Amino acid sequence: MKVIHDLNEIFAQIDFVRRDGKKIGLVPTMGALHAGHLSLASKAKQECDIAVTTIFVNPTQFGPNEDLAKYPRTLEQDLDSLAKMGCDYVFVPASDRVYSPTHSTFVTPPRVATRWEGAIRPGHYQGVATIVLKLFQLIPAHVAYFGLKDYQQVRVIQSMVDDLNIPIRIEPCETVREADGLAMSSRNRYLSPDERQRALGLWNALSAAHGMVHAGQCDVAGIESAMKSQLEKAPVDRIDYAAVVHPETMEPIERVDDLAVAIIAARVGNTRLIDNRILLPPS
Ligand code: AMP
Numbered sequence: 001m002k003v004i005h006d007l008n009e010i011f012a013q014i015d016f017v018r019r020d021g022k023k024i025g026l027v028p029t030m031g032a033l034h035a036g037h038l039s040l041a042s043k044a045k046q047e048c049d050i051a052v053t054t055i056f057v058n059p060t061q062f063g064p065n066e067d068l069a070k071y072p073r074t075l076e077q078d079l080d081s082l083a084k085m086g087c088d089y090v091f092v093p094a095s096d097r098v099y100s101p102t103h104s105t106f107v108t109p110p111r112v113a114t115r116w117e118g119a120i121r122p123g124h125y126q127g128v129a130t131i132v133l134k135l136f137q138l139i140p141a142h143v144a145y146f147g148l149k150d151y152q153q154v155r156v157i158q159s160m161v162d163d164l165n166i167p168i169r170i171e172p173c174e175t176v177r178e179a180d181g182l183a184m185s186s187r188n189r190y191l192s193p194d195e196r197q198r199a200l201g202l203w204n205a206l207s208a209a210h211g212m213v214h215a216g217q218c219d220v221a222g223i224e225s226a227m228k229s230q231l232e233k234a235p236v237d238r239i240d241y242a243a244v245v246h247p248e249t250m251e252p253i254e255r256v257d258d259l260a261v262a263i264i265a266a267r268v269g270n271t272r273l274i275d276n277r278i279l280l281p282p283s
Pocket residue numbers: 028029030031035036037039040145146147148149150173174175176177183184185186
């Protein structure tokens with residue numbers, strides 16, 4: 001496994017293997033890798049000739065009061081895990097090389113970025129779209145793997161790729177969960193044992209939504225109120241949103257007559273968690 005820090009070198013190496021006819025799979029991450037990240041890397045390895053993982057805690061997607069400084073950084077362990085699963089290249093650029101002092105160009109994110117995370121974290125998706133586009137330029141991959149854990153992020157990237165005609169295929173990947181349902185997240189390590197227990201409220205709320213739709217209760221107001229009850233029962237410390245939305249536009253809907261997605265963001269202690277679940281009414 002080659003670990004590359006230099007921007008020119010990663011482009012030269014991947015461009016070279018691509019010209020050699022190899023299929024390249026890219027997995028962008030911010031490190032502190034867990035089984036969710038590794039499932040993306042392993043899918044890239046299975047489906048492509050060359051798997052490239054990037055580890056970069058992207059400063060432009062963090063708000064001024066967010067956890068950039070204390071975001072977990074576990075590079076040695078990350079490299080170990082990636083080497084074990086057969087990753088071919090890891091790109092670990094320095095922040096001041098990715099964003100030079102004169103850097104001033106940013107991507108205006110697509111309409112699907114407007115609500116939810118986009119509304120609560122101003123500038124977040126601008127930062128995400130910008131770094132992802134930069135990574136796509138630096139690493140000419142055929143396929144990029146993104147986790148559905150960050151459902152709205154997947155929609156943002158898909159729309160950007162469509163709108164800007166970027167020649168890469170986006171492959172959304174299933175959320176990997178702990179045995180009790182909690183979605184794996186680098187931020188779970190902030191949770192105390194009590195908070196870890198209460199964090200299950202997100203999964204319980206999503207399961208309640210799923211159960212109602214499965215039973216034919218498709219009125220969104222009722223589903224959202226059941227989700228909020230579960231979150232209050234946990235209890236979580238703050239609900240940013242608990243909503244049922246259109247799976248493509250991310251706009252609110254009134255009834256689940258077709259595929260929809262339940263999305264939640266809530267704070268447990270000082271940790272902000274997000275999760276979601278696809279809802280499909282019985283046919
Ligand atoms: P992050 O390091 O949090 O930016 O995540 C890097 C990639 O891993 C993103 O595409 C995430 O959606 C994905 N990811 C994070 N957690 C999970 C999970 N539990 N299951 C699957 N993918 C995940």
